[in-house]
Amino acid sequence: MFTTNQVQAAPIRVSKSHLRSAQPQAVVINSGVANAVNGAQGESDAITMASETAALLSLSLEEVLVLSTGLIGVPLPIDKISKGLPQVVASLSDEGGIDAANAIMTTDTRPKHSVAATDDFAVGGIAKGSGMIHPALATMLAVVTTDYALVPDQASEFLQAAVESSFNRISVDGDTSTNDAVILLANGAAEAPRVDTEFESALQQVCRDLARQIVEDGEGATLLIEIRVSSAATDEDAVAIARQIATSSLVKTAAFGRDPNWGRVIAAAGTATSDRGPAKVDVDRLELSFNGTALFSNGQPTGGEPDMDTQVLKIDLDLGIGDAGASYLSTDLTREYVSINADYTT
Amino acid sequence: MFTTNQVQAAPIRVSKSHLRSAQPQAVVINSGVANAVNGAQGESDAITMASETAALLSLSLEEVLVLSTGLIGVPLPIDKISKGLPQVVASLSDEGGIDAANAIMTTDTRPKHSVAATDDFAVGGIAKGSGMIHPALATMLAVVTTDYALVPDQASEFLQAAVESSFNRISVDGDTSTNDAVILLANGAAEAPRVDTEFESALQQVCRDLARQIVEDGEGATLLIEIRVSSAATDEDAVAIARQIATSSLVKTAAFGRDPNWGRVIAAAGTATSDRGPAKVDVDRLELSFNGTALFSNGQPTGGEPDMDTQVLKIDLDLGIGDAGASYLSTDLTREYVSINADYTT
Numbered sequence: 001m002f003t004t005n006q007v008q009a010a011p012i013r014v015s016k017s018h019l020r021s022a023q024p025q026a027v028v029i030n031s032g033v034a035n036a037v038n039g040a041q042g043e044s045d046a047i048t049m050a051s052e053t054a055a056l057l058s059l060s061l062e063e064v065l066v067l068s069t070g071l072i073g074v075p076l077p078i079d080k081i082s083k084g085l086p087q088v089v090a091s092l093s094d095e096g097g098i099d100a101a102n103a104i105m106t107t108d109t110r111p112k113h114s115v116a117a118t119d120d121f122a123v124g125g126i127a128k129g130s131g132m133i134h135p136a137l138a139t140m141l142a143v144v145t146t147d148y149a150l151v152p153d154q155a156s157e158f159l160q161a162a163v164e165s166s167f168n169r170i171s172v173d174g175d176t177s178t179n180d181a182v183i184l185l186a187n188g189a190a191e192a193p194r195v196d197t198e199f200e201s202a203l204q205q206v207c208r209d210l211a212r213q214i215v216e217d218g219e220g221a222t223l224l225i226e227i228r229v230s231s232a233a234t235d236e237d238a239v240a241i242a243r244q245i246a247t248s249s250l251v252k253t254a255a256f257g258r259d260p261n262w263g264r265v266i267a268a269a270g271t272a273t274s275d276r277g278p279a280k281v282d283v284d285r286l287e288l289s290f291n292g293t294a295l296f297s298n299g300q301p302t303g304g305e306p307d308m309d310t311q312v313l314k315i316d317l318d319l320g321i322g323d324a325g326a327s328y329l330s331t332d333l334t335r336e337y338v339s340i341n342a343d344y345t346t
Numbered sequence: 347m348f349t350t351n352q353v354q355a356a357p358i359r360v361s362k363s364h365l366r367s368a369q370p371q372a373v374v375i376n377s378g379v380a381n382a383v384n385g386a387q388g389e390s391d392a393i394t395m396a397s398e399t400a401a402l403l404s405l406s407l408e409e410v411l412v413l414s415t416g417l418i419g420v421p422l423p424i425d426k427i428s429k430g431l432p433q434v435v436a437s438l439s440d441e442g443g444i445d446a447a448n449a450i451m452t453t454d455t456r457p458k459h460s461v462a463a464t465d466d467f468a469v470g471g472i473a474k475g476s477g478m479i480h481p482a483l484a485t486m487l488a489v490v491t492t493d494y495a496l497v498p499d500q501a502s503e504f505l506q507a508a509v510e511s512s513f514n515r516i517s518v519d520g521d522t523s524t525n526d527a528v529i530l531l532a533n534g535a536a537e538a539p540r541v542d543t544e545f546e547s548a549l550q551q552v553c554r555d556l557a558r559q560i561v562e563d564g565e566g567a568t569l570l571i572e573i574r575v576s577s578a579a580t581d582e583d584a585v586a587i588a589r590q591i592a593t594s595s596l597v598k599t600a601a602f603g604r605d606p607n608w609g610r611v612i613a614a615a616g617t618a619t620s621d622r623g624p625a626k627v628d629v630d631r632l633e634l635s636f637n638g639t640a641l642f643s644n645g646q647p648t649g650g651e652p653d654m655d656t657q658v659l660k661i662d663l664d665l666g667i668g669d670a671g672a673s674y675l676s677t678d679l680t681r682e683y684v685s686i687n688a689d690y691t692t
């Protein structure tokens with residue numbers, strides 16, 4: 001699954017084209033430069049990166065996917081990459097997952113990895129991402145591997161469902177990158193009989209865990225915000241309202257100040273819009289709580305005083321209309337976030 | 347014109363109801379408390395504020411509009427307001443406009459007022475707003491008066507057009523308040539023959555001037571960002587792309603750092619969506635410049651180095667597709683913005 005941004009980086013375009021003609025066997029990733037909006041040179045550099053990796057691994061060009069993350073509009077230092085690739089390939093090992101998770105970090109402060117295993121198979125993943133994080137997809141890369149047996153073309157079906165409830169439900173700053181990608185590789189080495197519900201559950205667990213790690217490492221974040229919207233009229237409304245709260249600068253700055261400014265949550269909910277139009281909100285029916293303390297109920301403030309001295313701010317909004325719900329993870333908006341992003345290129 | 351937020355403050359609901367039954371003769375405004383989501387007490391307080399003003403001015407209740415701005419979910423200190431109203435009414439004067447502009451400030455650092463006059467008539471306005479500023483409408487109040495002659499029900503028609511190109515094209519933080527309102531009062535005292543095109547132009551000038559003052563006074567802002575999108579496929583696309591750039595945290599933090607991180611502008615453009623779906627963007631056709639210096643052209647970076655040492659950052663994006671265009675005003679996102687909004691209630 002790749003970014004929905006209409007401006008797609010060269011490695012995304014190259015990887016998509018490779019997927020149309022072969023089953024992927026390897027993924028090569030660089031961090032620091034996104035290789036986006038670099039014109040024909042960008043495309044040629046991405047192909048070089050894939051073809052040199054393919055040669056070193058005795059694969060065909062199309063069996064290699066290529067991903068990049070970092071600064072937009074800066075040429076890929078392809079000579080450096082070419083020089084380093086033999087060393088990278090030589091150091092491949094069964095225990096190398098965490099080294100890879102470390103290598104793909106940009107403004108990340110820690111590597112992100114996760115595993116879920118049953119008696120029959122395992123699902124493991126690495127990811128990077130801490131800024132430009134917004135659903136569909138976040139600015140993030142994730143590679144998930146499994147020894148579960150999938151037939152060609154089945155991976156995207158399983159992945160789509162898992163991504164919808166994980167990477168597509170997180171927001172750090174509302175920006176969607178040109179380079180986002182989540183890749184699932186399955187080799188069937190487990191040789192166990194398939195139980196798809198177990199695989200779905202393990203895949204979802206790994207994706208959710210990685211997504212949560214990305215938000216927890218959100219640029220400059222001091223707090224995780226867990227938003228739960230319930231009793232919405234429709235699923236679309238629930239997601240739209242959760243997203244509007246998750247991306248509100250005013251909700252996020254108040255969270256940074258540990259300020260129980262719940263009015264901003266209601267104000268954000270009131271402006272949410274999905275593809276189908278404004279999400280239904282009736283102020284007389286909604287119930288809002290922070291960290292379990294009711295703040296608004298029966299159309300008026302309760303006077304409750306929530307405990308704000310926590311590492312996670314749980315915002316629960318019950319709309320009292322229907323029975324749809326959605327969750328979202330976000331972070332606070334801090335002075336440090338501004339500092340990190342004010343001085344990124346210069 | 348009132349906020350499109352589905353959660354509407356009590357004064358908004360009361361004013362709307364008054365407009366349905368009378369022509370407004372006076373507007374009473376308080377700042378500090380928004381009187382939003384306060385249940386039946388909020389409604390009753392807003393009516394008290396209007397009715398006491400009406401009594402002091404010998405008007406009917408419905409001839410008075412009431413507006414509030416400030417903190418959500420805090421009761422209106424109606425006793426204080428009742429006590430102060432006689433003094434407020436006693437100090438009414440033809441020269442009181444700027445006093446009123448001062449009185450309605452919240453986190454504003456300066457009053458906002460504007461006037462446009464022809465030989466035949468004048469249009470004057472006051473406004474407040476510096477945070478929770480986002481179109482449709484921004485968190486803002488504006489009252490515009492004129493001695494031009496309009497017949498009942500005509501004001502909203504003229505106002506709608508003026509607001510669309512002014513207050514609906516500004517963003518400070520992407521949040522839309524529960525209390526936004528723009529009011530136009532016309533008394534016909536000029537007694538001059540009507541030339542509607544001249545009035546439209548004067549009204550638009552005042553609204554644009556007030557909107558620009560609101561953005562210039564954006565919370566914590568150090569820089570004004572002027573976004574111009576041209577050669578878009580449709581008007582909807584042009585507005586959606588301009589808005590996406592105007593509200594991107596990454597564009598706004600880069601502007602704060604005077605970092606010419608133009609890649610973020612292209613990335614934002616690529617994710618813009620209007621009511622009609624994704625806005626059309628073709629990276630090979632677009633041309634981007636900052637402060638007149640071309641940065642991206644013919645599908646690749648130009649290597650240009652824009653002068654970033656300015657008080658206004660002009661971002662020009664030519665999409666090279668059609669002939670629609672749109673403008674938007676925004677501000678940078680600063681550490682000071684975060685500080686102001688992290689500690690607003692506590």
